[in-house]
Every structure is written in C-alpha cells, then in structure tokens.
Amino acid sequence: MKGGLMAALSENVLTVNILLSAFFLPGIYANSCGGKTPLFIITTPKPTAALNGSCLNVPCSFTLAPGSTGFDSSKEIRGAWIKDGNDIYNMNNGVSTNLVKITGNLSQKNCSSLFSDINTSQAGKYFLRIENDVHKGTACSDPLQITVE
Ligand SMILES: *[C@@H]1O[C@H](CO)[C@@H](O)[C@H](O)[C@H]1NC(C)=O
Ligand SMILES: *[C@@H]1O[C@H](CO)[C@@H](O)[C@H](O)[C@H]1NC(C)=O
Ligand SMILES: *[C@@H]1O[C@H](CO)[C@@H](O)[C@H](O)[C@H]1NC(C)=O
Ligand SMILES: *[C@@H]1O[C@H](CO)[C@@H](O)[C@H](O)[C@H]1NC(C)=O
Numbered sequence: 001m002k003g004g005l006m007a008a009l010s011e012n013v014l015t016v017n018i019l020l021s022a023f024f025l026p027g028i029y030a031n032s033c034g035g036k037t038p039l040f041i042i043t044t045p046k047p048t049a050a051l052n053g054s055c056l057n058v059p060c061s062f063t064l065a066p067g068s069t070g071f072d073s074s075k076e077i078r079g080a081w082i083k084d085g086n087d088i089y090n091m092n093n094g095v096s097t098n099l100v101k102i103t104g105n106l107s108q109k110n111c112s113s114l115f116s117d118i119n120t121s122q123a124g125k126y127f128l129r130i131e132n133d134v135h136k137g138t139a140c141s142d143p144l145q146i147t148v149e
Pocket of ligand 4: 099117119120121122
C-alpha cells in the first residue's frame with residue numbers, strides 16, 4: 001500500500017539516498033539548544049536539496065539522547081517539524097501537515113517525512129519536536145536543512 005503510494009509519487013518525489021555519517025558530532029548546532037540538553041537526536045541527510053515544485057521524501061530516524069528515560073509506548077507519540085525562526089519548543093508552531101507529513105512510525109523511532117509542493121519559501125532549517133506524555137523534546141542540536149533549487 002505504502003509502496004504503491006510512493007511508486008505513484010515517484011515522478012515528482014526526489015528521494016535522497018545519501019549515506020548518513022555514522023557519528024553525530026554534538027556541539028555543531030549547539031546554539032539552537034540555548035544550553036538545553038536535547039531529549040533525542042535525529043539522523044537525516046544534511047543538507048537536503050529539493051527542486052522547486054517537487055515533493056521531498058526525507059529518511060529520518062532518531063535515538064534518545066543519553067540520560068533520557070525513553071517513551072511510554074502506551075501513550076500517543078506526536079511529532080511536528082518547526083521551522084527556524086519560530087519557538088521550536090512549542091508544538092503549535094509545527095508546519096502544517098498539508099505541507100509536511102511524518103510518514104514514519106514514531107513509535108519505531110522513524111521520523112521519515114514527506115514534504116509536498118516544495119517552493120522556495122520552504123527553504124530553511126526545520127527542527128523536529130516530539131511529544132509523548134511527559135516526554136517532550138525538540139531535536140535542537142540537529143536541524144534538517146532544506147535547500148530549494
Ligand atoms: C517555483 O515554482 C513556482 C510555481 O510552482 C513559481 O511561481 C516560482 O516562480 C518558481 N520559483 C523559482 C525560483 O523557480
Ligand atoms: C521509516 O518509515 C518510512 C515511511 O513509512 C519507510 O519507508 C522506511 O522504510 C522506514 N524506515 C525504517 C528503518 O523502518
Ligand atoms: C507503530 O509501531 C508500533 C511499535 O512497533 C506498533 O505497535 C504500531 O502498530 C505501529 N503503528 C502503525 C500505524 O503502523
Ligand atoms: C509557496 O508555498 C507556500 C506554502 O504552501 C504558499 O503559501 C506560497 O503561496 C507558495 N508560493 C508560491 C510562489 O507558489
């Protein structure tokens with residue numbers, strides 16, 4: 001079902017198959033954390049280029065940061081991408097799901113996302129926020145950077 005959907009979209013989906021660097025270097029984007037310790041760390045291709053007018057399928061996964069207590073899988077896990085320039089700790093600032101849908105199963109730490117109808121105004125940095133009952137966090141240390149060509 002999902003495979004069929006992706007195949008149907010493949011004409012205008014630019015799938016990025018960049019091998020991800022195995023190690024994330026903490027501190028590179030430390031400024032966006034403002035001294036906070038991120039609850040989790042995401043892995044996405046960096047940076048990610050999209051064509052104006054296309055869709056962009058971004059593979060994404062996350063791991064809990066050392067010291068985080070894990071998720072309560074009996075409670076709902078919600079996620080949203082928040083664009084740079086907004087309060088990245090407020091879920092209500094998430095980009096509309098019409099523009100970006102999290103297609104991965106967050107319970108499986110899969111935050112793969114489909115950005116639709118990309119245009120130049122969508123270029124920029126996006127931070128993933130995840131909320132699971134009392135466990136709430138923003139991947140402040142590693143934004144997804146989208147460039148539009
Ligand atoms: C991007 O596409 C939109 C329509 O989809 C068009 O109006 C705009 O001029 C294009 N921008 C560039 C930089 O090509
Ligand atoms: C993550 O979810 C996407 C979208 O459903 C899927 O295509 C991909 O195979 C999943 N990745 C993993 C590692 O399970
Ligand atoms: C997501 O993953 C969890 C844990 O593996 C599973 O219980 C749940 O059914 C999955 N949800 C969907 C929509 O596939
Ligand atoms: C770019 O996308 C945004 C969000 O969908 C939309 O509001 C805007 O009108 C689009 N701009 C162009 C030139 O298509």
